[in-house]
Every structure is written in structure tokens, then in C-alpha cells.
Amino acid sequence: xGRFYWFLLFIAAAIATHAAYVLYYPGYNFDSKxxxxxxxxxxxRMILLxxxxxxxxxxxxxxxDIVAMCRYELSQGPMQLSAKLPRGYWTFSIFTVKGxxxxxxxxAQAGESNFTVDLLQAPDLIAQLKGALDEGGDAEAINEVGWxxxxxxxxxxxxxxxxxxxxxxxxxxxxxxxxxxCERKS
Amino acid sequence: xxGFLHMLFxxxxxxxxxxxxxxSMIENYxxxxxxxxxxxxxRRNASDHPAAPYAFGYFINQGKVPPPLTSRHFVRTTDExxxxxxxxxxxxxxxxxxxxxxxxxxxxxxxxxAATLGAGEAVYEADGRLRVFLSAQPVPGNRLTLPPSGTPLxxxxxxxPQDTTKPxxxxxxxxxxx
Numbered sequence: 001x002g003r004f005y006w007f008l009l010f011i012a013a014a015i016a017t018h019a020a021y022v023l024y025y026p027g028y029n030f031d032s033k034x035x036x037x038x039x040x041x042x043x044x045r046m047i048l049l050x051x052x053x054x055x056x057x058x059x060x061x062x063x064x065d066i067v068a069m070c071r072y073e074l075s076q077g078p079m080q081l082s083a084k085l086p087r088g089y090w091t092f093s094i095f096t097v098k099g100x101x102x103x104x105x106x107x108a109q110a111g112e113s114n115f116t117v118d119l120l121q122a123p124d125l126i127a128q129l130k131g132a133l134d135e136g137g138d139a140e141a142i143n144e145v146g147w148x149x150x151x152x153x154x155x156x157x158x159x160x161x162x163x164x165x166x167x168x169x170x171x172x173x174x175x176x177x178x179x180x181x182c183e184r185k186s
Numbered sequence: 187x188x189g190f191l192h193m194l195f196x197x198x199x200x201x202x203x204x205x206x207x208x209x210s211m212i213e214n215y216x217x218x219x220x221x222x223x224x225x226x227x228x229r230r231n232a233s234d235h236p237a238a239p240y241a242f243g244y245f246i247n248q249g250k251v252p253p254p255l256t257s258r259h260f261v262r263t264t265d266e267x268x269x270x271x272x273x274x275x276x277x278x279x280x281x282x283x284x285x286x287x288x289x290x291x292x293x294x295x296x297x298x299x300a301a302t303l304g305a306g307e308a309v310y311e312a313d314g315r316l317r318v319f320l321s322a323q324p325v326p327g328n329r330l331t332l333p334p335s336g337t338p339l340x341x342x343x344x345x346x347p348q349d350t351t352k353p354x355x356x357x358x359x360x361x362x363x364x
Contacts, residue, residue, distance in 0.1 A: 064302070
């Protein structure tokens with residue numbers, strides 16, 4: 001019986017450590033590594049990444065591609081992200097700090113080259129239950145559904161990726177991406 | 187006293203086992219060989235895939251952003267013969283690229299910094315096929331520079347593939363000379 005107890009304790013400690021490492025450590029590590037690469041000033045603003053930063057952060061993109069990124073922080077309130085991009089292939093993605101992609105938009109899905117997305121933190125379980133019990137809570141929530149993204153984590157990144165098909169269009173594309181916005185929603 | 191030592195040992199051993207299993211699974215779990223092209227391994231990071239938290243962890247632990255869900259990401263460290271790609275040899279990546287809106291290829295070394303080539307920069311053969319050389323030395327044509335140290339990791343990302351139901355045809359990697 002004694003040995004079984006120690007074995008149970010071993011299993012519980014192993015499961016707790018495994019889950020904590022997989023679910024929390026990479027996210028913490030990621031945020032600090034991101035900050036080291038793009039700087040402290042990158043919080044809540046859209047920044048255009050240099051080719052060196054693209055090569056270091058994005059295994060799926062070429063360094064010649066145009067990439068803009070916003071490290072959002074939603075604890076102070078919702079953010080609004082907007083862009084007007086040139087015609088052609090582009091993607092807009094939102095990731096949590098744990099690397100989970102919560103939103104994806106491409107030029108084909110958007111049907112137009114400009115978009116505005118409201119980004120807010122999803123209510124926790126207690127707030128959800130309270131909202132469901134309040135009269136009209138669900139109806140109000142449904143009316144607001146649209147270009148609105150709820151993310152389970154208060155921190156993460158939003159990424160605009162525009163692969164340049166022809167170097168002739170690079171400067172115009174850079175200017176368009178540079179004008180994209182990531183700001184606190186008023 | 188003896189009971190306390192047993193408890194302490196069980197907890198320390200459990201923490202070590204949990205930590206080692208987490209690191210190992212983040213590194214290895216969720217890689218699947220591409221159908222018909224076993225040298226290419228695909229990292230499955232779809233949110234509904236059981237390996238998703240480990241796949242996210244694999245990228246973000248290295249301070250990298252996971253490939254978007256609209257893309258498919260393949261990696262390999264070996265040539266067609268199954269030999270590890272070496273920094274001092276010349277390799278040729280050739281073959282048809284799958285129909286997709288875009289592709290990008292990269293070689294990453296031990297420092298984590300990648301040499302990349304995008305579909306928009308590549309020069310194609312007259313028949314539309316692609317040839318890319320992997321080499322530390324300059325060569326004519328498309329080239330990805332092999333890193334000076336560490337095992338080179340070759341990655342290929344196919345963005346928005348046209349047919350998501352069929353296996354993708356991926357190019358092969360042959361050694362030219364050493």
C-alpha cells in the first residue's frame with residue numbers, strides 16, 4: 001500500500017510538471033524572446049519587421065516578404081487592427097502568446113483589400129455564466145458578432161504577411177503595410 | 187524521516203519525468219512523414235490535432251511564430267538517400283512544386299537564423315521546374331546558403347495549397363558533390 005502511494009505521488013508530480021511545461025513555459029519563453037528580437041517598444045503598435053527579424057521569427061516566410069507585427073496586450077481593454085493592403089495575396093493572422101492561431105484572414109476570404117478587426121479578450125467562465133443568466137446577454141453578443149475576434153489570452157501577436165510577387169511593387173506594398181494600425185479601441 | 191525521504195524522492199522523480207517527457211514530446215511528437223516522400227516530415231499544428239500544444243511549443247520554445255493554419259509546413263535534415271545533409275557538400279533541390287498560391291523554402295543552422303527563398307524570387311527552368319542549390323559556396327542559379335555549423339534543417343512551406351484532399355508532391359534533395 002505504501003509503495004502504491006509513492007507511485008501515485010510520482011505520477012501526479014509527473015503529470016503536473018508535464019502539463020505546466022507544455023501549457024505555460026513555452027508561452028512565457030516566447031514573449032521574452034519576441035521582445036528581445038523586436039524591442040520593448042513593440043507592444044500595442046504595428047511594426048514593420050526587418051528581413052533579419054523575419055528570418056529569426058517566421059520559419060514559414062521568406063526574408064524578402066513584407067511582414068508587420070503587433071504584440072497586443074488586452075488587459076487594458078480591446079484593440080483595433082486595421083490595414084489597407086494592395087491587391088494580391090496577403091494573410092492576416094492572430095496568435096495567442098502560447099502559439100495558438102485564433103484568427104486567419106486572406107485576401108480571398110476578405111474579398112477586398114482593407115479590413116478592420118476588433119480584438120478583445122474572451123470573458124472567463126464566471127463572466128460567461130453571468131452573461132448567460134443576464135436577460136438579453138446572448139442576443140447582445142450575437143448582434144456584435146462580425147469582424148470581432150475574442151482570444152483566450154490577454155497577450156499575443158497579430159501578423160500581416162504580404163509576399164511580394166514582383167520587386168517593382170515592393171515600395172508601394174511597404175508603404176501600404178507601414179500604414180496599418182494596431183491601437184487601443186476608443 | 188524515512189517516509190519524508192520517500193515522498194521527496196517520489197516528487198523529485200515525478201518532476202524530472204514530467205519535464206523530460208514534455209521536452210521530448212515538444213521536440214518529436216506531431217511530425218508525420220509526407221505520403222510517398224518519407225524524408226519530408228510535416229508538422230501538424232491544426233488546433234484540433236492532438237499534437238497541437240506540442241506543435242505550438244516546438245516553434246514558440248525557439249522564439250519562432252508557428253506557420254499559419256492556411257499553410258502546410260515540411261522539414262527534413264536528410265537527402266534522398268537518407269544521409270544527413272552536410273555543410274560542406276553541394277545539394278540540388280529539384281522537382282515540381284505543388285499547386286499553391288505561394289511557397290517558401292529555408293535552411294536553418296544551429297544559430298536559428300535562416301537563409302530563405304520565396305516563390306517570387308526564384309528563377310524557374312524553361313519547363314517550369316524548379317532547381318535550388320544548397321551550398322556554402324556561391325553557385326549560379328537559385329541558392330540557399332548552408333550554415334557554417336550545426337545540422338542544416340531544410341523547411342518548405344506551401345501556402346494555401348489548391349487541393350487539400352490529395353497528398354502534395356514535394357521536390358527531392360540530391361547530393362551533387364562533396
